[in-house]
Amino acid sequence: MNGSTIIFYLLAALTLACGVLSVSTRQIFRAAIYLLFSLIGIAGIYFWLQYEFIAAVQIVVYAGGIAVLIIFSIFLTQQAGEKLPKQKIERKTFSALAVFCAFALVMLQVYQHKFPASVAGASPSVQVIGRQMLNVKESGYALPFEVISMLLLAAMVGCIVIALRNKKEIEPQRHQDTERHIEIQ
């Protein structure tokens, strides 16, 4: 039991405990914070595996981007201090049962399967990753990279269009407001 092993088990416990709390707490803001810690725990596991690039991407995109996005949307949609309604006990029991059975089945398969002798290789450097990602020759990932960039652009435009307040919705409201104002006067 050396230091690296202890760190691994600590990170695993942090990730799983925060994940469980995130799906079971009844206060939605706390759920978002637990999710944030679970994502940071996963980034720690990437660091432990010596995939520093992926760990950095995980922290930047998930812990820095998506978690903040979720917290802001909670602020926009939820009343402060309001708890989520209680769920039916049957629904909870049956989903826990189904999930536990599926988990047991998967772990049974994993432990029965003989993986080929696993040798942990050295992690690739950022230079190697960049060279292969933008390579247009064999085993290069330039095409998916461009496709993802188009997808991100489309998602950005789509978000703006969806979240845009409709002008026609605002103007009748204003009209009603002025009418009310006049009536009051």
Next chain:
Amino acid sequence: MKPGLEHILFISSALFFIGVYGFFTRRNLITMLMSIELILNSVNLNFIAFNKYLWPGKMDGLFFTVFIIAIAAAEAAVAIAIIINLFRSHHSIDVENAEELKY
């Protein structure tokens, strides 16, 4: 006992099923989105573990992880735009009240 591939597979499948449990039990759209993020993260962990322990010379799992993270970010942004729009028109983000999305 030194942690190996099985340990990481245990974490990732546990995280996957925690996300599935949340998706089954929650009825609030934002918490369901959080469960989906957990599921996507477990998939990423799986890709990285297989890449590290079974194909150490290649980097395909790593690239799949990078692309999944990018797609997850786009998906979360679009989902939150839809949720905020739904909240504006219905003043609720409960899935039971979101039936009109079908039509």
